[in-house]
Amino acid sequence: MSLKDQLSEQQKNAMRAKDKARLGTLRMLMAEIKQKEIDSRETLDDDGIIAVITKMVKQRKDAAGQFEQAGRQDLADNERQEIVVLQEFLPQPLTEAELDALLTQAIADTGAAGMQDMGKVMAVLKPQIQGRADMGKVSAIIKARLA
Structure with a gap:
């Protein structure tokens, strides 16, 4: 069952449960x-859907942090839900x-020797870790290793 089908099924279940x-x-x-599919004029596969979900999670985390700074805990709680x-x-x-092993393998595969090769390493890693690790933290680890 594709991720899109699972989402649709979960949406129906939430309707039935009145959640x-x-x-x-x-x-x-x-x-x-749907908006992403319309914009790109192609149907998203599971990887594309994971990228959309990852982006939405990041947006919600940022919004929750801003709401907390503004003293709006009720809105921050909604974002966290x-x-x-x-x-x-x-x-x-x-x-x-697992992340350490993937990083080591990507650096070895690309032959990265310095900071100028960071883009190559990220290009190899991104499809493998999309949605499974925070790309900001991964980027910091790569910078530390290549520096």
């Missing part, structure tokens, strides 16, 4: 996927050991 918060988040996600629903559809996060 308004979950239903709203799933509808928002499906709308974002949406994050929980969205993360259900992301693959299992990588452990530190």
Whole structure:
């Protein structure tokens, strides 16, 4: 079953259960996927959908942080609830050991010797870790290794 089918099925289940918060988040996600498909004029595969979900999770984390700084804990809590629903559809996060092994392999495969090769390493890693690790943290680790 494709990820899009799973999302659709979960949306139906949320309707049946009258779970308004979950239903709203799933509808928002499906709308974002549909918009991305319309913009690119192609149907998204599971990897494309994971990229959309990852982007939405990042947006929600940023928004929650801003709401907390503004003293709006109620809005921050709503964002965190949406994050929980969205993360259900992301693959299992990588452990530190798995991430370290992938980084070592990518650096070896590209023959990266310095910071100028960081783009090559990221290009190799991104498809493997999309949605499974924070790309900002991965980027910092790569910078530390190549420096």
